[in-house]
Amino acid sequence: MIAQVIVDVAAKQTDRVFEYHIPKELTDVAVGSRVVVPFGRRKVQGFVVGISETTSYTGKLKDLLVVIDELPPLTPELIALSKTLADKIFSYRITILQSMLPRVMKANYRKILVPLTDEIKENTLFKGEPLDLNEVSDLETIIKIKKLIKNNQAKIEYLVENKAKKKQVTAYLLTKTRTEYQDILGGIRTTAKNQRALLNNIVEKYNEYPKLGSTIESELGISSSTLRAAEKKGWLLKKEQEIYRNPLKDFESNASKHSVRLNSEQLDALNSIGTSIEEKEAKTFLLEGITGSGKTEVYLHAISTTLEQNRNALMLVPEISLTPQMVKQVKERFGDNVAVLHSGLSEGEKYDEWRRIRRGEAQVVVGARSAIFAPLKNIGLIVIDEEHESSYKQNDTPRYHARDVALLRSKFHNCPVVLGSATPSLSSRARAQKGRYELLRLTKRANQRSLPKVDLIDLKTVEFAGGQFDLSIPLVDAIKEKIAKKEQVILLLNRRGFASFMLCRNCGFVLKCPNCDISLTLHKDTGQMQCHYCGHKEPIPRKCPHCQSEKIRFLGTGTQKVQEELETLLPDAKILRMDVDTTRRKGSYKKILDSFGNHQADILLGTQMIAKGLDFPNVTLVGVINADTALSLPDFNSSEKTFDLLTQVAGRAGRAEKTGRVMIQTYNPENYAIKLAQNQDYEGFYQKEMQVRFQGNYPPFFYTTLITVTSKNEQSAAKEAFVIKRKLMRELHAPTIILGPTPSSVAKIKNQYYYQILVKYKYEPKLHELLHQIQDDAQLAQKRGLNIYIDNEPERIM
Template sequence: MKYVNVAIDNNTDHTDVLYTYGTELEEIQIGDKVKVPFARGNRVKDGYVFEIMDDLSEKIKGLKMVVSRDEEISLSKEAISTCIWMRKRYLCRYIDAVKCFTPAGSSSKRGKKRNPFSDYKREPNEAKQLTFEQKKAMDRIQVSMNQDQHEVFLIHGVTSSGKTELYMQAIEACLKSGKTAIMLVPEISLTIQTIERFINRFGNEQVAVLHSKLSLGERYDEWMRVKNGDVKIVIGARSGIFAPLDHIGIIILDEEHESTYKSDMSPKYDTFEVAVKRAMLNQSVVLLGSATPSIQSFYRAQEEKIQLIRLTERYNKMPLPHVEIVDMREELKNGNKSIFSITLYQEIRKCLEQKKQVILFLNRRGYSTFISCRNCGFVLECPDCGISMTYHKESDEACCHFCGTKSPVPTICPSCSSSYIKYFGMGTEKVEEKAGEIFEGANIARLDLDTVKKKGSIERVLKSFHKGKIDILIGTQLVAKGLDFANVGLVGIISADVSLNIPDYRSSERTFQLITQAAGRTGRGDFPGKVIIQSYTPQHYAIEAASHHDYEGFYQQELILRKQIGYPPFCDFFQLLISSENDQEAKKMAESIGTYLKEKDRMEAISIFGPQPAPIHRMSDRYRYQILIKAGLGTRKQYAREIAELKQTFFVKKKTKCLLSVDINPYSFL
C-alpha cells in the first residue's frame, strides 16, 4: 500500500491543507485527480495528489482510502510544483492554484471534438527574411535555447518592428529541437489575428487555443489536445500560461506591459512571474515583447536581471508616424465646443477623401460618464457599489462598469424632484454618434466591451475593417493594442487625459503606453501615418514623451518620481481587502488586523496605510475596507509569511463572516 497527500476541492480556507489517504492503486502519480471520502460524513470529493509516500512517520487512526483515480485528468509534476509555489507567492489556496491548471467543461457525450478553428482555411505563410536587428536578436535567443539555459529576454521594439515574425521563428527553432511553446497576448481580441498567423505558418494541427471566451466544451477539448501531446503550440490570453504542455522550450508574452496579465481573481497571479517559474522548471526561455515595456521590466533589464534586446527600426522601413498635439483649451477659447478639434476634423476628411482608414481612440465606453441633476447636484450612483453610473444611449439605461448593475434613467431627480436631469462627459458611444453626424456617408463601427459581447463579434468587426468595409473604427483600448492594418492613415486620440485622471501611481505610465500603442496602429503599410492627440494638459511629460516616441526619456523621468516617493520598482505593495455584508463587522475586523500588523512590524515596511474604506466602499452588497503595506525591497517573503499567519489567526481559527482578499502589487487600488 502507498500513502498520498491530497489537496481537496473544497472552497474554504478551513480545509486548505493536505490530507493523507491510503491507496492500493499502484499506478497512482503525483498530479492525479482522485476521488476520496472527506470529513465526518465521508462525502466523496475530488482531490489532487501532491505527494506519494511508501511509509508514514506515524500511524493515522482511521486512515481513509482513495476511492478512484480519474483516467483523463491529471497534472504534471511541474504543474504541482508551480501550484505549491503559487500558494506561497500569492497566498492562495492549494485548490485555487490547481484549478488554474485544470480544464473547464467536460468531454462531449456524443464523442464529437469541438475545435474553435477547425473551419479556418489555412493560407500558408512562409518565414520572412529577418532584418539585421532581428537576426542579431534571434542569434542571442537561440544560444540560450540550444544550451537548454533558462533566460529571460525583453524585446523593446518600436511598433511594427517585426516582433511577431521574431516570435514565430523562435518557436520554429524550438519545435525543431522537440520542445513546445506558449504564445500569450494580453487581450482575447488579439488572439484572432495571432491564431490566424500561427495557423498559416504552422498548420491547424500544431496549434491549440486556450482562453475564457471559448465555450466550455471547446476549452475542454483544446485542453485535452494539449494534454495528450497532439499540439506543440498554445496561443492564449493570460490563462494560457497554465497550458498542460510537457517539455516547454519557450514562453512568449507579447505586449508584456499590459495590466491584463495580472489576474484580478483568486489566485491574483502575475503572468510574468508564473511564466518565469515554469520556464525555470523546464530550463527554457521567456521572451517579453513591447514597444512600451513596463517600468518594472525595463528596470529589471537596466539592472541586468533580464537581457535587453532592442529593435529600433520598423520592418517596412517606414518612419514612425508624425504626431501632433492639439490643446483643447485653445479650441474652447476659439469657440469650438465639438469633441473634434479643427485639426482632427480636417485630417479625418483628408483620409476619407484618399480612401484611407481612420482609428479614433477613447478609453471610456458608454455615451455619458455620469448622470446628474443640475438643480441640486445629485449624481446617479450604483445601489451596490456607490459609484456613479454611466449612461448608455443605445440601451437607454444607466450601467455600473464595476458590477454590471443596470437601471432605468430617472426623468425626475430622486433627491429634489426637479426635471433638470442631464448627461455629462463622453464615451465611445457618443463619439460614434457625433462622427456619424459630421462625416455623413462614412462607414463607422465601434469596438468596445459593449459591442463585442456576442461570440464572434470581435472577428466580424476586425475582418470588415481589414477588408476596407469600415472607414472609421472607434474604440477603447481594444483598438490600441497589436492590431495590424496596412491602410490606416490616421489615429485620433480623442482625450489623452482620461487615463491621467485615474487615482493610481501608474496613471502616467498607462497614459504613455496607451498613446504610443494607439499611435502605432498607423503607418504600417507603404505610406507614413499621422496621429492627432487631443489633450487639456498637453504639457504633461507622459503626453510630451509619447508625441516624440521617446520611451527612454519617459522612463528616466518616471523612475526619478517613483524613487522619490518609494513606489515600485523600489518597493512591493500588499493590498488587503476585508469585506462583509455588515459594515461595522468589516470595519472592526479591519481595525483588528491593522493593529496586529503595526504591532508585528519591525520597521521593514516603509509604510502601512489604513485601515480605511476602500475607494469603492460597497461592491456586490459587501462593505470593503483596505489596508496597504508598502514593503521595502527584500521584505516581500517576510510579509507574505506574516499575512499567511494573520489569515490563520483571524479567518481560519475564528468563526467570522468577513472575507480577506490579498493582492500583491495590484494593478488597481479600487
C-alpha cells in the same frame, strides 16, 4: 499504495495533504489525477499530488473511490507549481489547482435525499427518483424531509458530477471487402437510387471509411434513413466517435513555410534567444522594440527554432481582441500544431483544446493570461507579448501574475522567457538595467518606414465640431481627408457607454448604483443606466428621482456618444465600434476585426482593446478622443498607463507603405507622460518616471503588498483594517512603510465596503510569515462577515 490528495474544500483546516488508500482495481491513479474521495459524511473531488508506498498514519486509511479522467489533467510540474504559488501569493492550494483547469472541469456537487425503504420510494416526494435537495425551498417539504431522516426512512448523500463532456458524433465503419460491396451493388435494383449512391461511394472511396454520418449525408444527398437501412442489412457498422470542437476552423488551415527576411536587429535578437533555446537556458530576455519593429516575426522564428529542437512553445497575448490576429499568423506558420486558450472560447472548445495540449497533440499554445497553466510538457520557449499589460495580473483569488508563473515554469523546463513590448513595464526594464534580464532592442520599423507624426490638440483652446465637445475641428477634418483618400482611421476613447452620469440641474442629484459607490452610466442602445462594477441596470429616468424636476442632463462621454456624433458629422462613413458592449457574443472580436481588415468600414472606434497588437496596412490616421482618462486615476502608475496606451495606439498608424499620422486630444498637453508619448520617447519617460517613483517610494524601488478588508458594514471593515495595521506596526520597522487604512477610491462595490492597507518594503524578513498569519485569521474573520485579501505586487492601488 497511498495517494496524497488535496481536497476541493478551500479552508485553512483543509489546506493540507490528506492520505487515501488506493484499491488494487484503480490502476490508473497518477500524480495530477482528479479523484473522488470520501471526506467526512460526503464525497468530494480532489487532486493527487503524490503517491507513496507507506504512511505515518496509524489508523485505517479510507479508500480512494473514483479516478475521473483517463489521463491526469495536470502534469507533475503543475502540481509542484501549485505548492510554490500557494506560498508566494497567499492562496489556498486547491484554489490554484482549480484555476489551472478549464472551468468546465471543476466539480459539480449535488446533495440528494435517498429513500431507504420500498414504501418510501413510492412517496410522492421522490417520484421514483432521489430528491435533489438544492431544488427544495418550501418549509412544508423541509419538515417532511427532516421527519424521514429522523425515522431512518431516508438519508442524505453527496454526489460529485463531472461537468466536462466529450463531443460525440456518429461514424460508419465498413464490414466487408471492396469486392463484396461490388457484388452487393450488382444485385441492387436501378430504382434504389440512394442505396446505389451509397454503395458506389463505398466502392470508389473505400479507403476513406470510416466516415461521419453527417459527411456521408451531405456528400451524397441522402437521408439518415438510408444509413439506418444499410446498418440493418449489415453493410455498415454504426459507432459513436469522439471529435474535438475546433475553435480555429475559421482560420487558414494550410501551414505556410514562407519566411520573412529579418533585418540585422531582428537577427541579433533571434540569435541570442535561439542560443538559449538550444543550450536549454532558463534565461529571461526583454525584447524592447518600437511599434512596427517586427517583434512578432522574432517570436515566430524563435518558435520555429524551438520546434526544430523537438520542444514545445507557449505564447501569451494580453487581450482576447489580439488573439484572432496573432492566432492567424501563428496558424499560417505552424498549421495544426497550434492550440488556442482564452475566455472567448466556448466551454466545450476550451475543454477540447486543453485535452489536445495534454495529450501532446499541439506543440504551440497561444492564449491569454490563464494559458500560462497550459499542460504542455517539454517547453522550450515562453513568449509574453505586450508584457507591460496589467491584464496579465489576476485581480481576484488567486492573484497570480502570468509573468511570475512563466519565470517559475522557465526554471523547471530550462527554457528562455521572452518579454516583448514597445513600452516595457518599469519593473522589467529596471531588472534589465541591473542585468537580471538580457535587454534586446529593436529601434527601427521592420519596413524601414518612419514612425507616424504625432500632433497634440489642446482641448482648452480648440473649436469643436458638432455640439458634444468631443471631436475637435482639426481631428474631424483629418478624418474626412483620410476617408476621401480611401484610407482608414482608428479612434480611441477608453470609456464605454453613452454618458458617464446623470445630473439634476435643479438639486444636484447624481444617479448612483444602489450596490456600489459609483454613478450609473447611460447606455443609449439598451435604454438603460448601468453600473460597470456590479452590472446593476435600471431604466433611463425622465425626471430627477430626488426632486422630480425634469431639468436633468447626461454628462460625460463614451464610445456610444462619439459613434452617434461621428454618424452625424460623417453620414457617409461606415463606423465599427469595439468595446465590451459590442464584443459580448462569441466570435464578435474576429468578426469586427475581419470586417475592418477587409475595408468594410472606414473608422474603427473603440476602447483600449484596439490600442495594441493590431496591424492594418490601410490605417493612416489614429485619433485619441481624450488622452486624460487614465491620468485622473488615483494610482501610482497612472502616468505609466497613459504613456503606454498613447504610445501603443499611435503605433497602429502608418504600418505599411502609406505615411501615418496621430492626433491626440488632451486638456493636459504639458503633462510629461503625454509630451513624451508624442515623441514616442520611452527612454525619456523611463528616466522621468523612475525619478517620480524614487521620490514616492514606489515600485520598482520598493516591493508592495496590498491588504484589503471588505464588509457589508463599513465600521466593521474599518475596525478590522486598524487591527491588522496594529499587528503590522508591532512586527515591522523602518524603512518599511505602512500606509492606511483608507477607503478604496470606489469605497463600496457590490454592497461591500473596501478598506486598504499598503505595505512598502525593500527587505522585510518577518512580513511573509506575518501575511500567512493574516491569511489564516481571515477564515475566522469571515464568520463575522469580513473578507480579507492579500495582493502581492498589485497592479492597481485604488
